[in-house]
Amino acid sequence: MAESDPDASAGRIAGLDTSVAHPARVYDYWLGGKDNFAADREAAERVLAVAPGLRFRVRANRAFLGRTTRYLAGEAGIRQFLDIGTGIPTGDNTHEVAQRAAPDARVVYVDNDPIVLLHAQALLRSTPQGATDYVQADLRDPGLILERAAGLLDFGQPMAVMLLGVLHLISDDEDPWGIAARLMDAVPAGSYLTISHPAIDIHKAQPTVQKVYNENVSTPQTLRTRDETARFFTGLELVEPGLVQVHQWRPDPDDFAPEGVVSAHGAVGRK
Numbered sequence: 001m002a003e004s005d006p007d008a009s010a011g012r013i014a015g016l017d018t019s020v021a022h023p024a025r026v027y028d029y030w031l032g033g034k035d036n037f038a039a040d041r042e043a044a045e046r047v048l049a050v051a052p053g054l055r056f057r058v059r060a061n062r063a064f065l066g067r068t069t070r071y072l073a074g075e076a077g078i079r080q081f082l083d084i085g086t087g088i089p090t091g092d093n094t095h096e097v098a099q100r101a102a103p104d105a106r107v108v109y110v111d112n113d114p115i116v117l118l119h120a121q122a123l124l125r126s127t128p129q130g131a132t133d134y135v136q137a138d139l140r141d142p143g144l145i146l147e148r149a150a151g152l153l154d155f156g157q158p159m160a161v162m163l164l165g166v167l168h169l170i171s172d173d174e175d176p177w178g179i180a181a182r183l184m185d186a187v188p189a190g191s192y193l194t195i196s197h198p199a200i201d202i203h204k205a206q207p208t209v210q211k212v213y214n215e216n217v218s219t220p221q222t223l224r225t226r227d228e229t230a231r232f233f234t235g236l237e238l239v240e241p242g243l244v245q246v247h248q249w250r251p252d253p254d255d256f257a258p259e260g261v262v263s264a265h266g267a268v269g270r271k
């Protein structure tokens, strides 16, 4: 679709604005996906030019999603997941990882980008014992997300709230800490919060990366310090090893994780 439709270059396709780069499609390009358009690829390449390790970083973020979800569905016994800022479906989506460990796991996906809705079918292929749902909603409206997620998830039972690679797309003015707290207030004790957040304080080139991204992509990003990311977990108990660079969170023995490349912090906290 992205390559062949002449409408795409004119900025019109299936209700999408393809004339400006969007975070979900830029991320898809960095991951090696095909659901992106010329404007996305140009923006993605400009950022890559100042962040040569970026393709590895996005894979490390996906690997963190996989390991944390496997931990939650396995060792922690969690059966419900609320994955906000899902992204375009790729390999090992949350329900696939969770249902490998627990076939009866239920997952609600949330994203505000119409391209994710367009590909949501791939997120809805659940095991027969489990279930998945997709909600088109904005993280800045947590009340609507909670209301719609209650169609599938039981808010009387523990669940994992997942905010991976999305909080940096909410500015300080929009109070991402308040939004995360509102979501965690709605879930019972024994629930978990998983976050990965690109960092401003790991590599010195990061302010330049942020500037180039914000000059080229529709939604600006706010990279944050480790302390700012730690604030999202206020009042929660961090699962070992705590808040670390994402590749350092319970790595698998065969993970490819050279030190000095990854530039995001991540953790899992328990309510």
Ligand SMILES: C[S@@+](CC[C@H](N)C(=O)[O-])C[C@H]1O[C@@H](n2cnc3c(N)ncnc32)[C@H](O)[C@@H]1O
Pocket (backbone or CB within 6 Å): 023, 024, 027, 061, 062, 065, 084, 085, 086, 087, 088, 110, 111, 112, 113, 116, 137, 138, 139, 140, 163, 164, 165, 166, 169, 219
């Ligand atoms: C960088 S991708 C991360 C995808 C996935 N969570 C991961 O970690 O691999 C960010 C996703 O968040 C979505 N997003 C950005 N702002 C959002 C908002 N305000 N509400 C809901 N989703 C949002 C984007 O559309 C995109 O799909």
